[in-house]
Amino acid sequence: MRRSDAHATGVRCADCMLRRKRLFRPFSPGELAAVAAMKQQHLVVAAGTDIVRSGERVRICYTLFDGWAARSHELKSGARQILDVVLPGEAIALDSVLLGAGTHSVHALTTAALCVLDGKQVVALLENSPTFAADLLRTQLENERRADARLTMLGRLNGEERVGYFLVETFERLRRRGMADETRCAFPLRRADIADAVGLSKVHAMRALRALRAHGLADVSGGSLTIANPAQLAAHVGFVPLPTTRRAIL
Amino acid sequence: MRRSDAHATGVRCADCMLRRKRLFRPFSPGELAAVAAMKQQHLVVAAGTDIVRSGERVRICYTLFDGWAARSHELKSGARQILDVVLPGEAIALDSVLLGAGTHSVHALTTAALCVLDGKQVVALLENSPTFAADLLRTQLENERRADARLTMLGRLNGEERVGYFLVETFERLRRRGMADETRCAFPLRRADIADAVGLSKVHAMRALRALRAHGLADVSGGSLTIANPAQLAAHVGFVPLPTTRRAIL
DNA sequence: CGTAATCTTGACCAACGTCAATGTTCGTGG
DNA sequence: CCACGAACATTGACGTTGGTCAAGATTACG
CATH class of the missing domain: 1.10.10.10 (Winged helix-like DNA-binding domain superfamily/Winged helix DNA-binding domain)
Structure with a gap:
């Protein structure tokens, strides 16, 4: 249940059933190609794995493809606050790509499959596709x-x-x-x-x-x-x- | 201290000192012109005024120019939760322009001056200026x-x-x-x-x-x-x- | 089968809410 | 300038909600 499974569960963006659900915005062929190009890996991690640690500066972000994760803060006192449950189709660490070092951690609650995306290309897509940037802003406002x-x-x-x-x-x-x-x-x-x-x-x-x-x-x-x-x-x-x-x- | 003061306190975007603060992103001349064009009114309201009421569908949004406001939810029980304090330079009701009927209320905590912006033009700017959309997304992520x-x-x-x-x-x-x-x-x-x-x-x-x-x-x-x-x-x-x-x- | 993690419960204590009374500030009209 | 009332601030007394400690039951897994 580690990276070695990557190929077994790999899915090409064009074939991805997740993004075809009604809940998600349909993609133009150009956008789809851009996303397919920025996808670097299909990664599967075990339950309990830290996907992102607070304070880390990263050049990648993720889309949760399958499984559950939790975003959380930890206090010096040892207490923890779960900020949100992350479900399939949602972005992870997009904030650290756009703003620098993250302020929260994300850990897998179940075995989780992640699409690993190159941060630079994500930013490039945003700055080249205004409708996409606007839609991502809508999602963020929601x-x-x-x-x-x-x-x-x-x-x-x-x-x-x-x-x-x-x-x-x-x-x-x-x-x-x-x-x-x-x-x-x-x-x-x-x-x-x-x-x-x-x-x-x-x-x-x-x-x-x-x-x-x-x-x-x-x-x-x-x-x-x-x-x-x-x-x-x-x-x-x-x-x-x-x-x-x-x-x-x- | 009502709309009649609008002219007295009106400020043209090009002259606006607020947007020149270090905290805010500098504007390209084109963007500045677009914002100046979408600004419909400079509105001053008294402390206590409801600026936005939850559930209202609106075609305008605001930038708080001066004074303080509060975003809040009210429960059926009568309890109220203040979600955030709104300070000068921050957007009000941007979410209802992009997503439809708002889910929170905003009321003025002090006498407040507001720039009233046409929603359609805000959306148009977003969809035409990708760097602006990306920056607004950054702000939203922050x-x-x-x-x-x-x-x-x-x-x-x-x-x-x-x-x-x-x-x-x-x-x-x-x-x-x-x-x-x-x-x-x-x-x-x-x-x-x-x-x-x-x-x-x-x-x-x-x-x-x-x-x-x-x-x-x-x-x-x-x-x-x-x-x-x-x-x-x-x-x-x-x-x-x-x-x-x-x-x-x- | 045993060990560790998690779940579940009781007993007790601290934090927080509610009620109610009093003090204070401020605007308004005389 | 003063009198008055309304809104807000402050405090005490007391009840409820939620936290802490600790123990036993159950489950997961090697």
């Missing part, structure tokens, strides 16, 4: 809206609501990628990960999960998440799905 | 980094640290705009605003302010903020200033 909502959840919801919010939001993101059925999806996060995502201690995150289960709202067990009535849970925690826009993908 | 740090503060710091973080972060942003001296700056937020920014109740935000004052770290009174030793406070709360990049301004 990310900001999600981040705003997460900030509100951390600042203003109680423990049970925070966990519930995190679960439906993730469920909804998976649904849009065709990675969830009506009430169920994979959910590889451990209890400690959930706690670090919603700003609770591990013990209290447990209590919140127990309460959600007791209320028949959500159940996390055996690596999968079941939400009997997603609309009800969403209403309960004040989650409002964003209107679907076609996200830029690299 | 905003994301700040948002990540705020999320971490909400999730992982205690009340006193949260308030301290919010104060130094804002102080540092003002300093970069030349709006603060070594230890002091204007600070027009009320106690309730501070509480809503850091996810505390008003009463507890008070206690945190009292503790910060008792520890000699920060003092908010009479509409101004004094931080005896900003570096010390920053270290105390884990605030790390982002490297300065030249921000795109419209």
Whole structure:
């Protein structure tokens, strides 16, 4: 499950099924060629691997092709905050290509497949294809809206609501990628990960999960998440799905 | 202090001193002309005015020219979360021009002067000037980094640290705009605003302010903020200033 | 089969929210 | 200049939420 698998799982951009999903912006032939040219490697890493470490200056970025990852901050105190879960089709380390040394870490939550992209060529595409740059800006503005909502959840919801919010939001993101059925999806996060995502201690995150289960709202067990009535849970925690826009993908 | 003052305070983009600050990206003559053309009005609003209301679909966006504003979410419960303080030179409602109906509100914290920009022309500039789109994307990625740090503060710091973080972060942003001296700056937020920014109740935000004052770290009174030793406070709360990049301004 | 990691729970304590009362500031009209 | 009221600031008392510690149960894996 290391780099030696690269060829086994390699996919040419032109054949990539991920980018054909409705969620993603269609590519012009020219853009597709540019992206195919900048793709240096198809890399598979094991669960737990650090994909990006905070402070590293890098000349490459990634598209998560398959699997789950988490962006996080670590404090000197040892505490950790998970900033966001990264799902297939999303960019990793794009910020460090455009702004220099990254401020967050990214680690694989499951076995993860990554498209490795040459930073210089990414910048070149941006500066040569204005519609692409504009679409990437749209995607980034949409990310900001999600981040705003997460900030509100951390600042203003109680423990049970925070966990519930995190679960439906993730469920909804998976649904849009065709990675969830009506009430169920994979959910590889451990209890400690959930706690670090919603700003609770591990013990209290447990209590919140127990309460959600007791209320028949959500159940996390055996690596999968079941939400009997997603609309009800969403209403309960004040989650409002964003209107679907076609996200830029690299 | 209403629209009638527009002419009194009107500034032509070519003469604008704000955009000449080091913090902001210099403009090519072509871009400057494009921005001057899209500027429809120079609008002055009183403190407390709603500049943008959540859910409104708009065809214009703004650059905050002078004064302070706050972006916020309101929950059905009546609770409010301030997402960010908006300072001179920053865009307002750019997201709703590019993505449709906004998801947050923006209100003026002080008397505020706004450059009103035509949305269509903003989009046109983006799609015609790739370097500008790329720079705006950089600025947006920098905003994301700040948002990540705020999320971490909400999730992982205690009340006193949260308030301290919010104060130094804002102080540092003002300093970069030349709006603060070594230890002091204007600070027009009320106690309730501070509480809503850091996810505390008003009463507890008070206690945190009292503790910060008792520890000699920060003092908010009479509409101004004094931080005896900003570096010390920053270290105390884990605030790390982002490297300065030249921000795109419209 | 054994060891380490993770999950789960109870008991207890600290942080934070709520309620309610008092003080302070500031603008307005007399 | 003063009287008044409204909005805001400040504080104490008390209840609730969430953190910490510690132990036992379960799972994953060599």
